[in-house]
Amino acid sequence: MKYWFLEDLSRLSKEKEEIENLYSKADWLQEIEWILESELTLIARIKAHGHIYEVKLSYHAYFPSTPPTVTPLDKEINWSEHQYFSGTLCLEWGPDNWHPSITGAQMLESAYKLIYSENPYGNNKQKEIIPSRHFLTQGQELRNKYFRFYAGQELLEYLTKLQRNEVFNIYYTFLIENRTVVFHVLEIRTTEDVLWTNIEFPAHLKPEEPDVGIVINTNLAKEKIKTIKTLSEIEKLYKWQFFEELTSAKFVILLDNTGNPHALFGFLENKELSVVSLIFDKRDKKRLPSPLETLKNKKVGIVALGSLGSKVSISLGRMGVEHFYIVDDDLFMSGNIERHILDWKSIGSHKVDAIKSQLLSLSSRMKVQVSRTNISGQEATSALDSVLLSLGKCDLILDATANPKVFNYLSAVSTTNNIPMVWGEIFAGGIGGLIARSRPELDPDPLTMRALLNGYTQRLPEFKYNSKSEPYLAELDENQVMIASDADVSVIASHISRFATDSLVEGADSIFPYSMYLIGMSNSWIFEAPFDTHPINTSALMEKENFISPTEEEERVKEFLQSLLEKKK
Missing domain, CATH: 3.40.50.720 (NAD(P)-binding Rossmann-like Domain)
Incomplete structure (x- = not known):
């Protein structure tokens, strides 16, 4: 393996000089320590609102072609909404806008701005909401979510038309593939009628006896729905009578007052329900000529x-x-x-x-x-x-x-x-x-x-x-x-x-x-x-x-067949 800091000594010198200059001028940068692990790393202590935040700046193998990362020294700590599942802070520069002229010192400054503004260890009066510089794709948001609910365009449109605060049964199934569990709604029902059927779902994948859950188009704000943890809490808000008992796998869809669905799932009665991540499929399905x-x-x-x-x-x-x-x-x-x-x-x-x-x-x-x-x-x-x-x-x-x-x-x-x-x-x-x-x-x-x-x-x-x-x-x-x-x-x-x-x-x-x-x-x-x-x-x-014309023999054969057909009549 090649090490950039051995092959590009001038860039290493620049990185070291820039960070030492920042350390001498910025009172928020308390301590720095260079270490050599599997890659060149800087341990730094950042002070914001009287609190100390220990971070690690890691220079990866392809630096400066790729950006270094800044993470909490303790990998288990989560400071910000602008933090990936791996612990990496989402700063002003990342793979999407990186340029080799940017230095590790600038990455430390960006980390300080984020920590100072969001103030993870401080009180609420000192905290600010920092707008994201970019939006994640569904794939990025769901890559560490193993329970997912697939909501196609037709289902999304029908859910918003359901009568407010009424409880409806859903027939559903889930497919387990590639380390994910994906829920699919097959039908929406009342005690008398089937209101909606998923005509896109392949028939041979449907179970003989689908699971039974509920869907409610509520008037609740999404913040309120996020506090709901058990079926008992839902029953206190909405009284329902099932035409069919819920199956052991409890699947619930709650629409908030803006029409956005929220899915919950659990196996045991009155035990805490887990949040199921939603997959929205609103793309135009016409892709064939x-x-x-x-x-x-x-x-x-x-x-x-x-x-x-x-x-x-x-x-x-x-x-x-x-x-x-x-x-x-x-x-x-x-x-x-x-x-x-x-x-x-x-x-x-x-x-x-x-x-x-x-x-x-x-x-x-x-x-x-x-x-x-x-x-x-x-x-x-x-x-x-x-x-x-x-x-x-x-x-x-x-x-x-x-x-x-x-x-x-x-x-x-x-x-x-x-x-x-x-x-x-x-x-x-x-x-x-x-x-x-x-x-x-x-x-x-x-x-x-x-x-x-x-x-x-x-x-x-x-x-x-x-x-x-x-x-x-x-x-x-x-x-x-x-x-x-x-x-x-x-x-x-x-x-x-x-x-x-x-x-x-x-x-x-x-x-x-x-x-x-x-x-x-x-x-x-x-x-x-x-x-x-x-x-x-x-x-x-x-x-x-x-240009081939029928032969006399072919004509005779046709006459023979015609006589048989007439005889059949």
Whole structure:
């Protein structure tokens, strides 16, 4: 580790000189002592209103690029509202406005101004309220608060409309994640009716029997509410009759006379309630481009939820798709973690079930059907037919298998039902990848496009595998190795997701001039560098298809089918 005071002796000399000058002139600076701990430190005694305050000025490793800190010598002492949880005083200079020209002496002067004005050890007549030079974000304020109440915009608006001084029941739950307990209101009720329902909260996260609490829109000032510690104190102010008893976890929301909510929580009857920090969510939720709003009415069928398919499925869910039919028979194993969107919590689960859980957690409106069928494996014919029929009811089919046999089945479904089909794969060693799509009446059918790709690649230089790379294919058996990084897979998955949404949005011109691309991620094979892209023109094939006239045999077959339909009538 480098020490600034050994490498910048001139700055060390300046710091020492400035502080000694301050010590000689300022009668409030009583004593100073330089010490060397893990970093250069100054212990100082500041006198204000007859009281002594011992502080520690610490020069950190990256000084003077970063500011020193001033804290009480006793880490347990809290002097001011302008003091962080770590004990550091919030002074005139901090990380947001620091400049290397500022010295430790100036930081001591700033500490004295704060202590003298607020007078922590003095009487109230000598104390002043010092305005903050900046405001903390919610994240900064809550980083040491482990009990939190999430209040969305719709809930906040409804709470303020509740009749004054009336008691209402709330159904609620809490989620424990990442060392935090977050409370969510699910419903607001009277004895007869449900007044408000949280339609945003994912259904599969709701417990079968939610906890029961109370909410009161009071006429109390926030200072009065802050003095309330138990349920008994609330009962003395407001008489209520529950249509359902409060559960053992006591959760109370009190709105003050300005409409701001305050949350309290406790486990035991008439024991002190703890304050629950509020998370206000008043931001505009519209973050998707307007054309993507139509995706909520589309259903996407995805076959194979490996590293590629899993990323695409979650991406499409975040982009607005709310209906999925996902197919995969595979289990999630520890060896999948390097590239898959799932993690250790899903080890041993079927991939479709774990991905379904993630999709359902994105939106309360999400609907996900799953199948654990192996389309190219040994299955009952009825099972295969059922999967293909279900895929035929989707608005788009996505093949993430890189399996020719599966591709043939999905191509038949796409062509028969006039459904767009999107597919992609990653090439050996993650050198690049393929994305392609076939849209009815706009592109050749998938089999024709695959034949075009095969003919195109046969004219290209042969790619020779070395000992460090293997073809990246679908996991057809346990011995195949998939060589590509998570970043490689993510690149192709993102392109496929954009291809899919572009194919689903109605009434908009496509942003893609081609329907098949080879995308490079390294200097290898035909790719000269990352981002080197080779589009493959399929429009000529489409023109040929449009001029094909029905043969005599096709006409005879049509007549045969028509006779069967007439007979059925």
